[in-house]
Amino acid sequence: MTGVLLQISALNKRFGGVVATDGLNLAVLQGETHAVIGPNGAGKSTLIAQVSGALSPDAGSITFDGLDVTRLPAHRRAALGFARSFQVTSIFPSFSVVENVALAVQARSGSSLRCWRPVRSEAPMLEAAHAVVAQVGLERVADANAATLSHGEHRQLELGLALAMQPKLLLLDEPTAGMGADESARMVELIEGLKPRFTILLVEHDMDAVFRLADRISVLVSGRIIATGPVDDIRRNAEVRAAYLGEEERGA
Amino acid sequence: MSGLYLLEQGLNGLQFGLMLFLLAAGLTLVFGIMDLINLAHGSLYMIGAYLVASFTQATGSFAVAVPLAIVATAAIGMLLEATVLRRLYRRDHLSQVLATFAVILIANELTRAVWGVQPLTLNVPAAVSGSVELLPGMHYSAFRLVIIGAGLVVAGALYLVVVHTRVGMLVRAGASNRDMAAAMGTDIRRLFTLVFGCGAALCALAGALLGPLLAVQVGMGESILILAFVVVVIGGIGSIRGALVGALLVGMVDTFGRAFIPAALRAFLPPALADAAGPSLASISIYILMVAVLFWKPQGLFPARG
Amino acid sequence: MGMLRRIWPLVAVVALLLWPQVAASLGLEFYVALASRILILAILATSLNLLVGLCGLVSLGHAAFFGAGAYAVAIAAVEWPGASGAWWAGDSAWLAWPLAMATSALLALVVGAVSVRTRGAYFIMITLAFAQMVYYVFLSLKKYGGDDGLSLPRRSRIPGLDLGNDTTFYYVVLLLTALMLVLFARLVHSRLGTVLRAIKDNEVRAESVGFACYRYKLAAFVMAGAGAGLAGALMANQNSFVSPNMMHWEQSGVALVMVILGGVGQPWGALVGAAMFLLLEELLSAFTQRWQIGLGLVLLLVVFFAPRGVAGLFARRR
Numbered sequence: 001m002t003g004v005l006l007q008i009s010a011l012n013k014r015f016g017g018v019v020a021t022d023g024l025n026l027a028v029l030q031g032e033t034h035a036v037i038g039p040n041g042a043g044k045s046t047l048i049a050q051v052s053g054a055l056s057p058d059a060g061s062i063t064f065d066g067l068d069v070t071r072l073p074a075h076r077r078a079a080l081g082f083a084r085s086f087q088v089t090s091i092f093p094s095f096s097v098v099e100n101v102a103l104a105v106q107a108r109s110g111s112s113l114r115c116w117r118p119v120r121s122e123a124p125m126l127e128a129a130h131a132v133v134a135q136v137g138l139e140r141v142a143d144a145n146a147a148t149l150s151h152g153e154h155r156q157l158e159l160g161l162a163l164a165m166q167p168k169l170l171l172l173d174e175p176t177a178g179m180g181a182d183e184s185a186r187m188v189e190l191i192e193g194l195k196p197r198f199t200i201l202l203v204e205h206d207m208d209a210v211f212r213l214a215d216r217i218s219v220l221v222s223g224r225i226i227a228t229g230p231v232d233d234i235r236r237n238a239e240v241r242a243a244y245l246g247e248e249e250r251g252a
Numbered sequence: 253m254s255g256l257y258l259l260e261q262g263l264n265g266l267q268f269g270l271m272l273f274l275l276a277a278g279l280t281l282v283f284g285i286m287d288l289i290n291l292a293h294g295s296l297y298m299i300g301a302y303l304v305a306s307f308t309q310a311t312g313s314f315a316v317a318v319p320l321a322i323v324a325t326a327a328i329g330m331l332l333e334a335t336v337l338r339r340l341y342r343r344d345h346l347s348q349v350l351a352t353f354a355v356i357l358i359a360n361e362l363t364r365a366v367w368g369v370q371p372l373t374l375n376v377p378a379a380v381s382g383s384v385e386l387l388p389g390m391h392y393s394a395f396r397l398v399i400i401g402a403g404l405v406v407a408g409a410l411y412l413v414v415v416h417t418r419v420g421m422l423v424r425a426g427a428s429n430r431d432m433a434a435a436m437g438t439d440i441r442r443l444f445t446l447v448f449g450c451g452a453a454l455c456a457l458a459g460a461l462l463g464p465l466l467a468v469q470v471g472m473g474e475s476i477l478i479l480a481f482v483v484v485v486i487g488g489i490g491s492i493r494g495a496l497v498g499a500l501l502v503g504m505v506d507t508f509g510r511a512f513i514p515a516a517l518r519a520f521l522p523p524a525l526a527d528a529a530g531p532s533l534a535s536i537s538i539y540i541l542m543v544a545v546l547f548w549k550p551q552g553l554f555p556a557r558g
Numbered sequence: 559m560g561m562l563r564r565i566w567p568l569v570a571v572v573a574l575l576l577w578p579q580v581a582a583s584l585g586l587e588f589y590v591a592l593a594s595r596i597l598i599l600a601i602l603a604t605s606l607n608l609l610v611g612l613c614g615l616v617s618l619g620h621a622a623f624f625g626a627g628a629y630a631v632a633i634a635a636v637e638w639p640g641a642s643g644a645w646w647a648g649d650s651a652w653l654a655w656p657l658a659m660a661t662s663a664l665l666a667l668v669v670g671a672v673s674v675r676t677r678g679a680y681f682i683m684i685t686l687a688f689a690q691m692v693y694y695v696f697l698s699l700k701k702y703g704g705d706d707g708l709s710l711p712r713r714s715r716i717p718g719l720d721l722g723n724d725t726t727f728y729y730v731v732l733l734l735t736a737l738m739l740v741l742f743a744r745l746v747h748s749r750l751g752t753v754l755r756a757i758k759d760n761e762v763r764a765e766s767v768g769f770a771c772y773r774y775k776l777a778a779f780v781m782a783g784a785g786a787g788l789a790g791a792l793m794a795n796q797n798s799f800v801s802p803n804m805m806h807w808e809q810s811g812v813a814l815v816m817v818i819l820g821g822v823g824q825p826w827g828a829l830v831g832a833a834m835f836l837l838l839e840e841l842l843s844a845f846t847q848r849w850q851i852g853l854g855l856v857l858l859l860v861v862f863f864a865p866r867g868v869a870g871l872f873a874r875r876r
Contacts, residue, residue: 052766053766054762054766073765074765074766075765075766075767075768075769075770075771076770078766078767078768079768083767084766086763086766090760090762090763090766091760091763092756092759092760092763092764093759093760094755094758094759095755095756095759099752103752103753103756103764103767104767104768106749106752106753107767107768107769108768111749112749112750112752112753112769112774113749113750113774113777114748114749114750115741115744115745115748115749115750115751115781116744116745116748117748117749118744118747118748119747119748119749119752120747161763161767165767165768283679287679289679289682336858339862343861345616345678345679345682346610346616346814346818346822347818347861347865349616349618349682349811349814350811350814350815350818350857350860350861351857351858351861351862353811353814353815353857354853354854354855354857354858354861355854355858356854357850357851357853357854357857358850358851358854358855360850361848361850361851361854362851364848365848474807474808478686478687478690478807481683481686481687482683482687484683485680485683485684485687489679489680528698528699528700528701531698532694532695532697532698532699535694535697535698536690536691536694536695539687539688539690539691540691542683542684542687543672543684543687543688546672546676546680546684547672550675550676550680551680552680
């Protein structure tokens with residue numbers, strides 16, 4: 001269980017004169033929950049975009065489960081076992097909650113070039129979707145239109161969409177973004193329950209969540225990782241405290 | 253294939269390209285800043301041409317008629333913006349396409365009602381109806397030289413306004429990030445109306461200048477509208493520079509295509525095939541150009557938004 | 559309202575089935591041909607509805623596939639007259655109509671492969687450009703009439719049926735229209751339809767969840783093209799005539815008008831829209847030669863006050 005699932009090597013990305021990703025190296029081990037923290041402007045969004053396939057890096061490589069996925073489009077990465085949730089809620093507003101999740105299930109269960117049978121009649125798919133909906137705590141609103149959910153419920157649905165893909169790696173992009181204390185705590189509990197089954201790459205601002213969930217932490221500053229290690233090591237690392245943790249504690 | 257013939261075609265291409273630029277400039281700004289697909293842009297060009305023809309008949313002078321028509325068309329354009337188009341800015345593209353399509357239908361029918369179904373005659377003004385000897389043995393239409401001159405002056409003026417004035421800066425800011433420009437406190441609505449009015453004025457000028465060369469008839473707007481869209485797409489939505497480069501490219505490719513492709517094909521292919529394929533290949537050369545550009549640069553040559 | 563919603567499809571079906579008899583008894587035989595035209599345009603609008611309503615792809619070039627299908631039928635009839643009545647003869651419906659659909663589907667594959675990579679306004683423009691290309695090509699084909707168009711010697715043959723008879727032709731068209739509408743209604747809720755609607759909602763998420771969006775959009779584009787080809791084949795028969803105007807972008811605009819009149823994405827919307835459009839045209843042109851002003855005004859009213867179209871006014875709120 002200690003193989004490397006995701007390996008990012010010497011990743012580089014610049015936009016005009018701005019270097020967003022600067023020779024970034026990161027390794028996520030199989031089975032671990034690896035958190036990436038960093039101040040605003042450090043390049044977290046750019047990193048996520050490159051890892052998920054939304055953006056193409058200028059240089060460097062991303063290897064997933066032994067395969068080079070650097071230039072692979074997002075949907076191919078999904079098929080290989082890579083699922084991401086979005087920081088800014090990105091769901092399907094015309095569909096109900098369970099239909100949203102069913103879409104993720106549909107994507108991994110065979111060809112969608114079928115034009116006759118209604119999707120509603122595919123019982124195994126719906127069962128799987130309902131199971132995930134229950135898992136993220138949205139049974140109450142399963143048939144409600146996804147656009148009518150509260151912000152917290154939206155974040156739960158975000159997670160649900162990623163889970164329904166039955167991935168090998170979960171990339172969670174600020175899952176508690178915009179949530180109050182209670183909702184955040186519930187979300188953290190949810191993710192904690194996922195730790196045994198998934199490898200998780202967690203990008204977070206909420207340090208309580210990070211310290212509770214992470215096995216290892218990487219600190220991203222100005223487009224590169226300045227420190228990686230177990231939680232306690234990072235907490236004690238002077239450079240990290242200076243660059244980042246100090247700011248966070250002041251701000252918190 | 254003499255050098256003089258090439259030069260003549262080159263000038264024709266330049267002239268056509270500059271006129272396309274007049275049309276495309278307004279279109280690309282409206283597209284880029286207001287995110288509005290305006291199919292009725294060609295109708296303003298048509299109205300401009302009709303007004304010039306009528307005013308020339310009424311006043312007896314082309315030179316007087318043109319500014320009058322430009323002002324009148326700009327007014328009509330701003331009225332159109334304030335009544336119909338303003339309500340489309342936040343709507344989806346389908347609604348915009350359909351609403352402006354409706355405007356075309358209404359405008360065409362109203363034009364027929366006012367001026368009848370027969371094309372109007374708009375003659376090249378007598379003062380420039382002759383030809384000028386540019387090079388020994390090469391004569392070129394004086395009127396076309398006037399068009400080229402006018403086009404260059406307008407292009408230069410647009411460049412100065414857009415790049416070197418505060419209004420121009422606001423326009424460019426709006427094209428690259430609409431919400432930001434609004435947040436910065438610009439009176440966006442007045443800016444939009446102004447931009448639209450200027451676009452309409454440019455259409456009218458193009459209509460006035462091309463009217464004597466092409467026919468002034470209902471439907472003239474639609475045929476040139478498509479070319480203007482091709483220019484905007486090639487140049488990049490929202491970019492004046494793109495509109496100029498795109499317009500010159502399209503003007504040149506179209507002119508040279510029509511001049512040389514049929515002859516070139518006859519050199520390689522059996523005459524029956526060449527005669528069949530020649531004209532059609534010539535007419536679609538600019539669309540092939542557009543597809544090629546979009547393949548290489550899906551957002552056009554100089555997209556205003558990053 | 560609920561009962562009305564359930565009853566009207568039944569009423570419509572009965573009305574459509576009995577129309578030729580009703581028209582004959584009222585001495586309005588001419589209107590059987592009009593009804594055929596409405597149905598044929600409904601097929602065209604349904605195929606466009608697939609793109610616009612399901613995928614959110616506004617195509618201003620759909621008429622190219624309509625015209626291509628029509629010309630396929632005309633050219634086959636002219637080039638391969640063959641032994642009269644043989645199923646492989648150029649004027650046999652069994653050959654010509656599938657040929658029309660295949661031609662349009664192939665054209666749609668080529669156009670779609672390039673166009674579907676683009677988005678929004680660029681997609682609209684590039685489909686428009688392709689349609690113009692096709693239009694100009696056919697315009698310059700002197701061999702097949704060019705600007706003047708091409709006449710068909712007679713309507714397509716189906717052994718056992720005389721398609722020259724307007725009523726017989728009407729019922730064949732009615733059958734095909736019903737088939738198209740049923741296929742479309744099933745498609746909306748099928749796997750493909752669901753993916754397309756998801757792509758329309760949020761393409762980035764659809765891609766990230768694992769759908770190869772380009773592939774599905776292209777499939778939809780080709781299917782829509784084939785549908786338009788069938789409509790073209792039928793229209794060629796209806797008029798016994800084809801012309802490049804069938805592929806003009808204004809014809810694409812008319813198709814879009816029908817889609818929005820009926821209601822974008824609504825399964826029956828295209829039929830309602832086609833009927834409304836043609837009836838409006840008939841009605842208005844009876845009053846005045848300037849009927850297009852009326853059409854333009856109605857269109858503006860629909861865009862601003864009834865954007866979900868007529869069928870949308872009656873549809874269940876989700």
